[in-house]
Amino acid sequence: MxxxxxxxxxxxxxxxxxxxxxxxxxxxxxxxxxxxxxxxxxxxxxxxxxxxxxxxxxxxxxxxxxxxxxxxxxxxxxxxxxxxxxxxxxxxxxxxxxxxxxxxxxxxxxxxPFMIAENYRTFPAVRKLKQLLDEGAIGELRSMECDFFRQRQKITLERDEVLEEVIIHHFDLLRYLSGREVSRLYASRRHVFHIVMDLQAGIQASFRCSLTSQGRETQWAGDWRIEGSLGSLTFAGGVLELVTADGVRRMEDFSDVDAPGPFTEFLRSLEEHRPGETNARDYLKNQALADYTRRSLRTGVPVDPSDSWGYGPAVIRNFLRAELTGSVSHGGEGLVYGSKLFGSGDFDTPLKFLHYTVIPPGSSIGLHGHREDEELYVLLEGSGLMTVNGRTYRVEAGDIVLNKPWWRHGLRNDGDVPMKAIIFEVGIPK
Structure with missing residues (x-):
């Protein structure tokens, strides 16, 4: 090569x-x-x-x-x-x-293939920190704090390049260690650069940076304190400390973790025909955070960086304009008309489908069950009879009927106008 x-x-x-x-x-x-x-x-x-x-x-x-x-x-x-x-x-x-x-x-x-040479996340101590977090060593992640204090005159806090030259590394570490994106960001700068963030899943985070520190310098990855529901992790001075109800565990040797350098990872990704770990698409989110930090500094207010997450456009489908097809539903009487608005392939969670259903007068959805799945009927118009586990109930527009796993249920339109409903089903997480 x-x-x-x-x-x-x-x-x-x-x-x-x-x-x-x-x-x-x-x-x-x-x-x-x-x-x-x-x-x-x-x-x-x-x-x-x-x-x-x-x-x-x-x-x-x-x-x-x-x-x-x-x-x-x-x-x-x-x-x-x-x-x-x-x-x-x-x-x-x-x-x-x-x-x-x-x-x-x-x-x-x-x-x-396009990858950025981000090396802070490849430090063995950072890899160990990530391993412990992924193993649930401190339970549910709640807060993250990072301090970066160095004596370096070449780049000062008054020059914007500190964001792309220094702080972008710590944006990457924050996202890497948490596995979450930043949903709210507020930045201030005077003697110390201070950024306060909310992450997905309600995680709080803060970052402080000074490049004119007169005291002890942190390592390049910074000093970290990470709190969870079952304990905390700290990293400072090359020592990683895990504190839980079982006691304190100190770690200084990280030779047991796989920590390939970024160029090695790039070569592996080319050989395996996959995106590199710090591929440019993912790394763009770090540069976006630098850009949003500038916006917060300029306006003096918090900013919402969620449009940089790369999740794609909103998915909007209109059930009133959906094309309906008729069929006999679970052995019921007459035809029931409907449209599958979303299928399991549309969801990242255990949702299985979302249907828009129209039951004409005299028609019904026959008695049936969904094994381990749960199903909800959201009634939009009309009224009828809902049978659940052998008992029959009068239901009407505005009612929401929950059918739990193994429950048998069916719905009959005994009125003079069509019944309309949104029906969705949730399966067991895999």
Missing amino acids: KALLVGLGGFGGGWYRKLRSQYADIELAVADTDSGKRTAVEADGIPFYENVREAIERERPDLLINVTPREVHKRINELAFDHKLPVFCEKPIADNYEDAAAMVQRAEQEQI
Whole structure:
């Protein structure tokens, strides 16, 4: 496999050394606009180009590694996409959220693998923390707090790039560890960058960041305190501590967890024909949170980032305009007309179906049961007789009838106008 590394400044130099020492089986070529780097690279027997397009066309690589400054990401990534090359790109995806979203959309439409080099979640201690959370070590997740304090003058809190250059890592960790998305976000900034968030499932989260700290520095992943219904997890100073009713467990050795680096994961994903763990579609949600943080700072009020979750458009179906078909229902009398508005394939939960049903006068749904499933009848119009477990009840518009597992039930229209109902069924979770 041949890789084209684009960019040798800053992180690029580190990637160059890592590729040569840890990925010796990959044939490497380099592109950088600084001609002064040519001599050293060619002395290593590596082809060097000052023009990326020329490098792609002459070397015909299998993938491109983009380690250029973020304002250049768009141009380099799109050039790679023009040649249908899988891209492994340093974060952020692009210099702004709009360009990032467009870039991700193009890669998806053209089915080009596109992954971001997010490494904080690959730290062994973070992997161990995730493992314990997934195992339910502290029960139901309730709150998450992260502090990141470093002495670093290059990027200051007054410059917006702190969001994409630093805090985006911790947005990723928050989403990775919780397995949830952020539903509400409020940010403030003075001496410390402070972000307060609500996550799905009612989880509370907060993040504090200072790049001019005068005290003890945190590790790059930050210091974490995570509270659950059965205990807590803390991580600080390289030590992970689990506190439950059974006592305190301290962990400093994390060699038992699988923690492949991001580039190894990218290569695996290509080989297995699947999205990489930090594929650009998922990582776009991190960059969206950076963009929403700016909005909150600008407006001084909380923002709702839920439209960045990537869940797709709302699903809306109109039962009044549905095409109805008639059939004998469970051996009942006459024809019952209906339309299946939703089937089991439409749901992520154990819902099985949702029907709109019209029972003409004199017709009925015969006695039947649904084994372990539960079913609800929501009566919209008309009236009739509902039989449940051998007893018959008068029901009318506005009534909601619950049929529990194994209950036998049927519905007869003994009136002069059609009965109309919404019926849905819920199965046992798999």
